[in-house]
Every structure is written in C-alpha cells, then in structure tokens.
Amino acid sequence: MKYFNDNDFLGDCCILQSFLEEMRFYSGSERLRVLKHSNNSGNIGSMLYGYTWKGYLSPTKKRTAAPWKGLFETKCMDLYPEFGEVAREFADLYFPTFKWCNLQLNKNFPIPPHFDSTNVGTSIIIGLGDYRGGKLFVDFAEDGGIREFDIRGEMVKFDGSKYRHWVSDIEGDRYSVVFFNNSVIEKKMTAYNSVSASGVNNADAVP
C-alpha cells in the first residue's frame, strides 16, 4: 500500500481527490466534439488518461511511445505520470476484478446526453468533491427506464456504450473518474505482451 489506507473507502476517496485537485484541467479534442466550450481556467475539462493509438498530438508534436508497440501515452499521462499508479492501486483495492486500461478525468464538465463510443463498454464511475447536483442519469430504456445516481463517494458500473447517459447541472467542484476498457488498446497490449513501467496497466492485467 503506497497511497491509500484500505478499509476506509471515503478516506481513500479524499486521497484520490487530492491528486485530482493538483491537476490543471483541459479538454481533449475528442471531448470538445461532445461539448464545444473554451475555458482555459484549469477548472473545467475532460481529459483522457492512459493510452491511445494516435501517435501525434498535432501535425508536428509526437506523443511519448508506450511500452506496447503501436500505443502512445495520452497528454494527461505525460503530464501526470504518477496518477496511473495511484488509480491502479485504488482500483485494485475496490474493484480488483474489473478490467480497465484508460481513465476519463472530468472536472465540472457539463455532460449532455450521449452514448460512449462503440469500442468502450462497461465503465466504473466515481464522483468526488464538494458539490451539489451533478447527478448521473442513465436511460436504461426497456431495461428499466431512466435512473438517477448520486455518484459522490459512490462507484457506479454501467455500459455507457449501450445506455444513453448525462449529468445534471453542478454547483461547486465536481470531479469524476471513469475507469474503462478499450478493445483496440486491449488487443494491442495482448499482442505485444509487454509490461508497462508506468504502473497504469500491464499486459498481465488484460486478458
């Protein structure tokens, strides 16, 4: 145990939150497509943490190569390399059997109704921070209709690629961390079966 206390979920949530509070948030281009906004305050954003097969941040800026051939580290992972290890320890404590390779880190990011992209299936989401509102709504359609979740200090697992979901208005500072898998990344990791030095994932954890 390096970062967390174990057996104290809410205390460990505060520790996880303290790492997020140190970050300056921005929105990746793929998130800006979901919601167009421009805000450089560092106080709002949605950042992909982990791996991508896109080798370039811009036409002239190459990403850092990951230990797996054909994969690269996202900008957020490059900026905050320790967080991968922090998130891995948290996940291993509280949902050790759930397979994930990437994280979406959100701060005060308004999320209108959407489906996650097709290669992202079941996710685990947790809300952190001192806020009101910011409820997660999931439309399970014929599987149960619209349900509302207060994810503050709670873990909720659902398939965002299957069920439309959104977040209500937020008062205060709301962080959310989404743990999810990506079939393309999983296949690349399995194919090369290397071990990540970053600690955010290793091929042994991805069948």
Ligand SMILES: [Fe+2]
């Ligand atoms: Fe989503």
